Amino acid sequence: MQEHFDKTTPPNPEDSAFEFSGNWGAFGKIALTNILLTIVTLGIYRFWATTRERKYLWSETRFIDDRLEWTGTGLELLIGFVLVILLFIIPLFIIQFVQQALLLQGQEGAAAALTFVMLGLIFYLGGLARYRALRYRLARTYWHGIRGGSNDQGFGYGWSYMWKTAVGYMIFGLLIPWSMMSLWNERWGKMSFGQHQFSAIGDYSDTFKRYLLFYLAPFVFFAGGIMVGITAATIDSPAMAGISIILLVLFFYLGLGLIAMAFYAKFYRVAIDGLSLHKLDFGFSARTKDWFILLLGDAGIWLIAALAVALPAITIIGTSSLLGGFEMPQPGEDPGQLYLALLVPILVFAVIPFMLVGPFIRYRHWRFFITYMQCYGEIDLEELTQSETTTSKHGEGLLDAFDIGAI
Amino acid sequence: MTQPCSAWFYDGRSAVRRNVEIDVAGGQFHLVEAGQIHGPFAFSRLVYSGRQGNAHVYKHDEIDGWRIGLKGDIPAELAALLPAQNQYGSWIDRLGLGKATIAFGVVSAVAVAIILAAPQWLAPLVPASTEKKLGDALVGDFGGRFCNTEAGKAALTKLSSGLDEDISDLDIEVANIDMVNAVALPGGKIILFNGLLDNAKSADEVAGVLAHEMGHVRERHVMQSLIRQMGLSVLMGGLDGNIGGTLNGLLAMGYSRSAESEADQHAIQALQRADISPLATAGFFERLANMESMDRVEGTPTDGAEQPKTEKSGQTGSAASDAESFNEAETLLGYLSSHPLSKSRKAAFEKSHVKDRDYTPALTQGEWDALREMCANDTDVESGFGFDFGSGEGENGR
Numbered sequence: 001m002q003e004h005f006d007k008t009t010p011p012n013p014e015d016s017a018f019e020f021s022g023n024w025g026a027f028g029k030i031a032l033t034n035i036l037l038t039i040v041t042l043g044i045y046r047f048w049a050t051t052r053e054r055k056y057l058w059s060e061t062r063f064i065d066d067r068l069e070w071t072g073t074g075l076e077l078l079i080g081f082v083l084v085i086l087l088f089i090i091p092l093f094i095i096q097f098v099q100q101a102l103l104l105q106g107q108e109g110a111a112a113a114l115t116f117v118m119l120g121l122i123f124y125l126g127g128l129a130r131y132r133a134l135r136y137r138l139a140r141t142y143w144h145g146i147r148g149g150s151n152d153q154g155f156g157y158g159w160s161y162m163w164k165t166a167v168g169y170m171i172f173g174l175l176i177p178w179s180m181m182s183l184w185n186e187r188w189g190k191m192s193f194g195q196h197q198f199s200a201i202g203d204y205s206d207t208f209k210r211y212l213l214f215y216l217a218p219f220v221f222f223a224g225g226i227m228v229g230i231t232a233a234t235i236d237s238p239a240m241a242g243i244s245i246i247l248l249v250l251f252f253y254l255g256l257g258l259i260a261m262a263f264y265a266k267f268y269r270v271a272i273d274g275l276s277l278h279k280l281d282f283g284f285s286a287r288t289k290d291w292f293i294l295l296l297g298d299a300g301i302w303l304i305a306a307l308a309v310a311l312p313a314i315t316i317i318g319t320s321s322l323l324g325g326f327e328m329p330q331p332g333e334d335p336g337q338l339y340l341a342l343l344v345p346i347l348v349f350a351v352i353p354f355m356l357v358g359p360f361i362r363y364r365h366w367r368f369f370i371t372y373m374q375c376y377g378e379i380d381l382e383e384l385t386q387s388e389t390t391t392s393k394h395g396e397g398l399l400d401a402f403d404i405g406a407i
Numbered sequence: 408m409t410q411p412c413s414a415w416f417y418d419g420r421s422a423v424r425r426n427v428e429i430d431v432a433g434g435q436f437h438l439v440e441a442g443q444i445h446g447p448f449a450f451s452r453l454v455y456s457g458r459q460g461n462a463h464v465y466k467h468d469e470i471d472g473w474r475i476g477l478k479g480d481i482p483a484e485l486a487a488l489l490p491a492q493n494q495y496g497s498w499i500d501r502l503g504l505g506k507a508t509i510a511f512g513v514v515s516a517v518a519v520a521i522i523l524a525a526p527q528w529l530a531p532l533v534p535a536s537t538e539k540k541l542g543d544a545l546v547g548d549f550g551g552r553f554c555n556t557e558a559g560k561a562a563l564t565k566l567s568s569g570l571d572e573d574i575s576d577l578d579i580e581v582a583n584i585d586m587v588n589a590v591a592l593p594g595g596k597i598i599l600f601n602g603l604l605d606n607a608k609s610a611d612e613v614a615g616v617l618a619h620e621m622g623h624v625r626e627r628h629v630m631q632s633l634i635r636q637m638g639l640s641v642l643m644g645g646l647d648g649n650i651g652g653t654l655n656g657l658l659a660m661g662y663s664r665s666a667e668s669e670a671d672q673h674a675i676q677a678l679q680r681a682d683i684s685p686l687a688t689a690g691f692f693e694r695l696a697n698m699e700s701m702d703r704v705e706g707t708p709t710d711g712a713e714q715p716k717t718e719k720s721g722q723t724g725s726a727a728s729d730a731e732s733f734n735e736a737e738t739l740l741g742y743l744s745s746h747p748l749s750k751s752r753k754a755a756f757e758k759s760h761v762k763d764r765d766y767t768p769a770l771t772q773g774e775w776d777a778l779r780e781m782c783a784n785d786t787d788v789e790s791g792f793g794f795d796f797g798s799g800e801g802e803n804g805r
Contacts, residue, residue: 021460033504037495040512042519048496059459066424067459069474071466074496093637097545106550106789144424145417145472194422384422386472 017375020367022060024360030056031359035352047081048074053359057366063143064379071147072140088125092118120162127161128154131187132392138191139391144381148193149389160186177211177267178204184271193277194384202274210263217259221252261295262288272373283374294368298361305353313350412477412485414438415462418445419472429475431488438475450488465489522638530630535576535594538630542578542594551789553580554601559781562774566610569681569769570618577624579617583782583790587695589616591623593630601782607691610770610778614681615674615688615756622673628666671752675759684766689756 034049051074058070095118102111131154138148161183168179181204188200228244265288272284286294416425416438427438427445437446448467456464459476467473481489493500499507563581567574577595586600597620599613607613623629678685770778782788 033495036508037499037504037511040508040515042515045496045511052495055457059457069456069459069464071456101545101547104545104549105547106552142472142474144422145419145474146422147472379422381422381424386420 016373017064018370018373019062020060020370021062022057022363022367024363027053027056027359027363031356034359035355038355039348039351044078045074047077050074050077053362057363058141061366061370063375066144069142070140071142072136123162123165124158127165127183128158130161131157131190134187134191136392138193139387139389144384145386146194146384147387148191149387149391150191151389152190154190157183157186157190174215177207177263180204180267181207181271185274188275192387192389194387196278196384199276200271200274201276202271204270206270207263207266210259210266214256214259214263217256218252221248221255224248258288258292261291265291276377278379280375280377280379283376284372285374286368286372290368290372294364297364301357301360301364305357308353309350412482414478415476416440416445417472417474419467419470419474427475429485431485434488436488450490453490455490455492463492523635525638526631526634529634530627533630539594542592542596546592546596546598549580549582549598551787552583554583554782554785554788556777556781556784558774558777559784562610562770562778563781565774566614566617566769566778567621569683570614570677571621571625577621581778581781583785583788589620591620591629593633595624597621597624604779604782606694609687609768610775611683611687611766611768612691613778614683614769615678615685615691618674618677618681619670621677622670623666625673626666626669628670632666667752668755671755675756679759681769682767683769685756685759689753689760692753692756 030052034045034052037045038049051070051072054070054072058068061068095114099111099114102108102114135150135152135154138150141148164179164183168176181202185200185202188198191198225248228248231244265286268286269284272282275282412429414427414429416427417423418425425438425440425445427440430437430439430444432447434451435447435449437444438448439445452468453465454468456466456474458464462476462478463481464474464476477485491500495504495507502510559581563579564574567577567579571577577597579597579599581599581601581604584600585602585605587602587606589597589599589603591597597617599617599620603616604613607616674688675685678688
């Protein structure tokens with residue numbers, strides 16, 4: 001028991017270069033006021049909300065002897081967002097209009113070509129967004145008054161992202177680990193901190209066994225399914241057959257999810273182990289089991305939010321129908337102004353618990369990430385000097401638009 | 408005045424952490440390290456950068472990475488010289504959280520009200536010529552799918568002019584597409600799909616649908632919904648995708664519902680003026696509503712494989728695939744207008760029926776036949792969409 005416990009415990013905080021010292025209470029206060037202000041500003045405050053969240057998470061993160069500092073601003077994120085609306089969303093709106101016009105006028109070929117170009121553009125921008133977000137985050141992260149960044153704008157990375165991802169999916173998707181690792185290395189290889197360039201040399205072949213496990217599992221499950229089917233047919237018991245099928249489906253979804261997680265756990269270990277900065281070597285020690293606990297906790301947070309909405313709602317509807325005051329409107333019947341007036345408070349009430357899910361999941365993921373981050377080697381503070389890279393004045397609007405993670 | 412207040416200091420050039428004392432002289436200060444003096448720096452250049460544990464951190468607005476950190480309570484004399492600490496953002500910090508919340512709430516409510524109401528004011532401001540150009544750009548000649556025979560056009564003109572005082576600014580066409588629907592597009596364009604004519608039992612039924620679309624044109628709903636859609640997507644852009652999308656959908660739905668009932672009111676009045684019985688339209692709505700509920704009961708409308716894809720024969724056998732194409736048309740032209748087939752709409756038409764009134768048919772039998780057969784008799788008309796649109800032929804597009 002003791003030994004098992006020791007293994008699950010993260011390395012002793014004093015031994016680790018990274019340590020997270022935040023607490024739920026302080027973070028909760030930030031999250032709640034963020035939600036309040038986000039609601040009354042129709043969402044515009046969320047850029048400042050993100051900034052406040054990050055300022056807290058970064059400032060509670062110790063690396064060796066000092067805390068990290070987040071210096072991004074809400075205004076930057078807002079500008080990034082407005083830029084994306086102007087340069088991307090509005091043109092997309094117009095392209096959709098043109099596409100409809102082409103379809104209506106019988107130019108299916110041209111409409112298809114336009115779709116192809118549009119999807120290509122989105123693909124390219126997806127890669128660019130990932131790169132720019134990482135660059136932005138490093139440029140806004142200070143430690144000892146020194147920041148990171150990159151002088152590469154990432155336009156070339158956008159192309160790499162396109163062709164490497166495309167190659168990854170060729171040969172039945174067998175090269176996906178290669179494309180993932182190669183893109184990770186390319187992205188990080190262009191980043192720097194202070195005057196030092198990061199080096200990323202993760203080897204995809206170290207993750208390949210796990211990937212094969214994930215890749216082959218469906219075939220194994222499928223074969224298993226046939227076996228179960230044959231057995232059930234010979235036993236000739238509908239109940240048994242039903243149970244076997246349910247078990248198989250559960251195993252398929254949960255099992256495949258777990259194996260995918262095992263691959264990602266290995267991927268991050270290998271990728272971060274391959275990362276170094278001058279005389280510092282990074283490492284990441286989270287195992288599949290740790291990821292499982294992390295994601296189980298996320299699911300728990302979702303469940304709590306759902307219960308926080310559902311339980312009062314059921315109680316209210318229950319008591320009102322006892323009083324006979326609440327009738328569900330029939331389809332097609334106009335629910336009338338009364339229900340519309342009720343709709344707003346009901347929506348706000350239902351939305352708040354779910355709005356809290358995001359911040360707490362981000363908190364947990366940051367803590368997880370910092371807890372399992374390792375760093376070895378030495379750093380000479382006398383020698384570490386300020387980054388010379390240029391910084392952009394706008395935040396991660398593109399990434400926001402595509403809703404993807406940065407690291 | 409000299410007050411010894413200790414701090415840590417990063418000069419922004421190297422990563423070395425220096426322990427210093429702040430030596431204030433007027434609006435400036437020096438940072439005194441053992442054996443070294445940094446500065447002077449002006450207090451006016453400092454910006455509050457937030458908390459680091461129990462320390463307050465200030466940065467210099469011109470020197471990248473320059474930081475001083477003051478642990479614990481800052482002496483009042485020094486605090487008076489330092490810039491204000493911010494927490495939520497400068498506007499909110501100035502007002503205080505409570506007041507700012509109320510102020511933002513009021514501004515937001517006004518903004519929402521303006522954006523929701525604006526399309527009604529803005530749509531009439533769009534010049535008719537601009538809207539016409541937009542409509543032409545969108546539809547063009549509809550890929551040669553508009554049906555045209557002399558007798559059919561004459562019947563259509565007769566039907567239309569009975570329902571509207573001046574149809575010179577309207578552009579009403581029948582398209583050779585097997586879909587039970589009609590749409591109003593920008594620039595006074597109204598398109599009746601041939602499937603609608605095939606499924607209608609009389610010209611009176613078509614008159615009701617046509618009058619409804621004329622209502623959309625006359626009330627400027629098309630332009631309104633285009634403007635509203637753009638306004639809402641910008642407004643809701645600030646929210647997370649999911650929440651914004653849901654709210655957007657709810658608001659848009661509420662508006663399309665009120666637009667539909669306005670168009671219905673317009674249609675009822677037009678039918679009354681033209682002396683056409685509204686019962687036919689009511690009956691048509693009922694048949695369509697039945698098709699839709701059948702579709703729902705039969706399920707899986709997305710997978711066309713199991714649906715009977717018969718060519719139109721006017722029989723109810725292809726009802727489900729009619730409703731399906733109806734839905735697909737809505738997805739394609741989603742921002743224009745949707746036609747919820749509800750019982751209350753049917754009832755409104757029924758209610759406007761005057762008992763014992765001697766209604767006249769909208770068209771003679773000969774004219775009705777000419778209209779119905781227009782697409783069949785037009786030899787050089789294109790048919791259907793290039794992709795599967797419930798027309799029974801063509802490749803699978805979706």
